[in-house]
Amino acid sequence: MKKSLGKGTHAMPTPVWLVGSYDQEGKANLATVAWGGVCSSDPAAVTVSLRKSRHSYDAIMQRKAFTVNIPSQAFVAAADYAGIASGRSADKFAAAGLTSVKSDLVDAPYVAEFPLVLECRLLQVVEIGVHTQFIGEIVDVKADEEVLDDKGNVDPAKVLPLVYSPTNRAYYGLGAVVGQGFEIGKQFMK
Amino acid sequence: MKKSLGKGTHAMPTPVWLVGSYDQEGKANLATVAWGGVCSSDPAAVTVSLRKSRHSYDAIMQRKAFTVNIPSQAFVAAADYAGIASGRSADKFAAAGLTSVKSDLVDAPYVAEFPLVLECRLLQVVEIGVHTQFIGEIVDVKADEEVLDDKGNVDPAKVLPLVYSPTNRAYYGLGAVVGQGFEIGKQFMK
Numbered sequence: 001m002k003k004s005l006g007k008g009t010h011a012m013p014t015p016v017w018l019v020g021s022y023d024q025e026g027k028a029n030l031a032t033v034a035w036g037g038v039c040s041s042d043p044a045a046v047t048v049s050l051r052k053s054r055h056s057y058d059a060i061m062q063r064k065a066f067t068v069n070i071p072s073q074a075f076v077a078a079a080d081y082a083g084i085a086s087g088r089s090a091d092k093f094a095a096a097g098l099t100s101v102k103s104d105l106v107d108a109p110y111v112a113e114f115p116l117v118l119e120c121r122l123l124q125v126v127e128i129g130v131h132t133q134f135i136g137e138i139v140d141v142k143a144d145e146e147v148l149d150d151k152g153n154v155d156p157a158k159v160l161p162l163v164y165s166p167t168n169r170a171y172y173g174l175g176a177v178v179g180q181g182f183e184i185g186k187q188f189m190k
Numbered sequence: 191m192k193k194s195l196g197k198g199t200h201a202m203p204t205p206v207w208l209v210g211s212y213d214q215e216g217k218a219n220l221a222t223v224a225w226g227g228v229c230s231s232d233p234a235a236v237t238v239s240l241r242k243s244r245h246s247y248d249a250i251m252q253r254k255a256f257t258v259n260i261p262s263q264a265f266v267a268a269a270d271y272a273g274i275a276s277g278r279s280a281d282k283f284a285a286a287g288l289t290s291v292k293s294d295l296v297d298a299p300y301v302a303e304f305p306l307v308l309e310c311r312l313l314q315v316v317e318i319g320v321h322t323q324f325i326g327e328i329v330d331v332k333a334d335e336e337v338l339d340d341k342g343n344v345d346p347a348k349v350l351p352l353v354y355s356p357t358n359r360a361y362y363g364l365g366a367v368v369g370q371g372f373e374i375g376k377q378f379m380k
Binding site for chain 2 (some may be wrong): 001002003004005006008009010011012013014015017034035036037038039040041042043044045046048049068070073075076078079080081082084085090095096097105114116117118120123124126128129130131133135139140141142143144145148149152153154155156159161162163164165166167168169170171172173174175176177178179180181182183185186187188189190
């Protein structure tokens with residue numbers, strides 16, 4: 001018997017992505033989001049949702065670009081910090097000991113220390129209540145060579161991304177492999 | 191030094207959510223998505239992206255409703271199957287040994303065996319290239335009592351959700367807790 005919990009964002013897992021942007025003064029800023037995901041294969045695109053009050057909101061609207069920076073779990077404190085502090089008063093890169101690199105492709109900075117980065121051109125802006133959803137076309141993916149496997153694919157076991165659950169506000173690591181996609185389900189095919 | 195991998199959906203983690211809907215004949219159907227996420231806190235809302243060719247596309251457009259069914263990792267094969275097979279030719283609930291329950295709140299079925307279910311009313315439809323993004327307002331969350339903690343919150347360690355990475359098409363379990371949100375980052379606050 002299922003219990004009704006009412007309305008709420010009791011979903012899981014969610015990502016832990018740091019959104020990079022340049023503000024009006026050209027200062028590099030970061031905002032951590034759990035509200036986001038991949039939304040399209042072609043064009044390759046991701047979404048990140050931000051409240052209008054966030055410093056990054058104006059930055060993305062003006063520059064029409066952002067990066068998605070995927071931290072490894074060693075950077076959990078920096079990731080959390082970038083979700084608590086405001087770029088209006090703080091230099092989050094400096095405070096968290098991170099290095100900003102200007103993207104050659106979009107008008108936004110990315111995090112040198114993080115293993116996986118998506119450079120995004122703003123594609124659409126969707127208003128949904130208190131949050132604004134930014135849809136970004138992924139114009140390039142950049143990865144540290146150390147997180148690639150023999151075939152040049154990104155290996156999650158080397159990236160060690162953070163996994164979040166809003167239900168208890170906890171960050172998790174990645175667990176063990178429990179199945180291969182487009183394979184393990186074939187047992188139910190007639 | 192980062193290596194450029196070109197355009198692509200090399201993001202992680204992504205969720206593994208089974209989208210429930212009724213088709214034109216009233217048959218309950220499921221479609222597994224990794225392209226989706228939470229998109230808003232108020233109204234509480236989620237997104238799921240589907241190609242127009244998917245059987246669930248017409249169903250959601252017609253019924254203006256869907257459910258998001260979050261499997262525990264024991265259901266990894268069923269989750270994968272619902273992403274491979276088509277509801278046009280298969281009864282996925284029956285084939286995967288799952289039970290459909292009609293939602294009292296929205297015109298869509300949910301999976302009795304899964305620990306966590308979001309009942310969604312279609313809010314917006316956003317076209318993004320080959321994928322259509324459905325934004326659903328979460329009108330209720332239903333959870334098995336067994337996955338709630340002492341305070342009635344949903345405990346991810348009891349849900350054991352699947353975590354997916356499109357870079358290697360692998361399903362993962364949830365790893366260990368590596369930090370508490372809105373806490374561990376305070377060390378960088380001045």
